[in-house]
Amino acid sequence: MVRSGIRVDVSELTSLAPFADTTPRGIAADLARLVNSGELEAGMRLPTVRELASSLGVSPATISQAWQALARAGLIESRGRAGSFVRRDAAAGPAMRMRGMAPPDDPVRLDLSRGTPDPLLLPALGPALSRVSARADVGSYQAEPVLPALAAVLRRSWPSEAESIVVVDGALDAISRTLDQVVRFGDRVVVEHPGFPPFLDLLDLLGAEAVPVAIDEHGMSPEGLAAVLRRRPAAILLQPRAQNPTGASMTATRAAALAGVIRSAVDDDGLDLVVVEDDHSGLISTEGDVTLGAHLPDRVVHVRSFSKSHGPDLRIAAVGGPRDLIGRIMARRMVGPGWTSRMLQSILLDLLTDGAAIDAVAEARRAYYTRQRALGEALRSRGIPVMHADGINLWMPVLSERSTLVQLAAAGIRVAGGTPFLAAANGSPVAGAARPDAHEYVRVTVGAVREDAAAVADALAVAGQHLAAGGY
16 A cells, blocks of 8 residues: 555556556556555555656556546546646545536526526426326336336337337436446547537546537538547447537438448447437427437437426436347346336326327427527527527527626626537637637527517627627
8 A cells, every 4th residue: 555645656556556458548447446445545646657658668648648537537636747646535536527507596687598498388297197196006116117108109209210218317317327338437438519518527427538529500520520430439429409509400411421430430440339319309309300320220329308398307218229238227227216207107108198298399399499590590690600500509609708608697698608518628629620619609598588589689699799808
């Protein structure tokens, strides 16, 4: 054991760990085991990158990547020129960084920051509750984890043939459990840039490296994806429709192109990966159902959430994909929560089959489309180059993110700052992008703009084009 505050030299470190695998992942994994076992104590100073690289016969870049993975996992920390140290709270794992996704609760005139559906457009739960309460079977531990009738409805509406479809407690639950099965410490995972901040949080907790790929109005760039597949990622995370934050939706042509890029990497380079799709806004999206699973059924896990369409508090999502992988997910879940409440499943089944609820969701879809079109056209007419978007969010370029937030707050409007959505630092090169993006951004929840889109666009445009003195 190396005592706290003592600098361990290279020979002592290599005597503690085999370092048989000298890839960044292997080096990071060996060091993680030493930290987790207590053989490297909190506060211990590690050898320098060059010292360890020379001892192991690898490049300094290899050690730097291992150090970065350990830092993302919360095991070590850099203190600049003083060196890298085992974190004092390393045993607790990484601190959960919620990347700015919890907006303040102070009241504003118009809150466009939350990315949540308009509660006035959700279907009424009262009728479903009255019908379900009389028939829900909640007394058995041994029943099927998914109601057979709900499974049948889901299968009929699924965008491709899936060997297995189950339900879990929301989209992030599905994605987290899938990543737990396919991503190991130090693995790379392809993500959209910009993308959904909790995905980046999940990868940090897993000790995985996020590899960003640029998106356009049709989703992830095939050229960018082809470039990063050379880095042999373990998984790809993408949102096929109403992408958060941009509102981009894939076309069938784009899905086929992405699938073709993946198939080539699998066939030519022996790449083994899983594609995880988060269709979080499917039933309120105006774009057609699309999935890479139509082309790569053995590699795609498709997640469909009902939070945006039927209510965030239902906490139900369906997940479908290869039988073996879905089986592993559910087996692990059975020694945790076990199953998603069958009473909640019964409520969802009622909402998916009741005519009034179906009509309410259709009306919400039309309302969100109208709101998107009205605010988007108003902003473009005022010189703000927002792309055409689907769903409830819009990604707006601004001169200064901070200045825009301040200016809008003064006008009683709140939007979400764009920085938490960036998988790469602003201005950094991103695979698939023609050039580094010089813009800053904010995300606007268009779905909350019930009226007077012109006035809202005026406020957004003025604030977005404002660059305050003094470093805003």
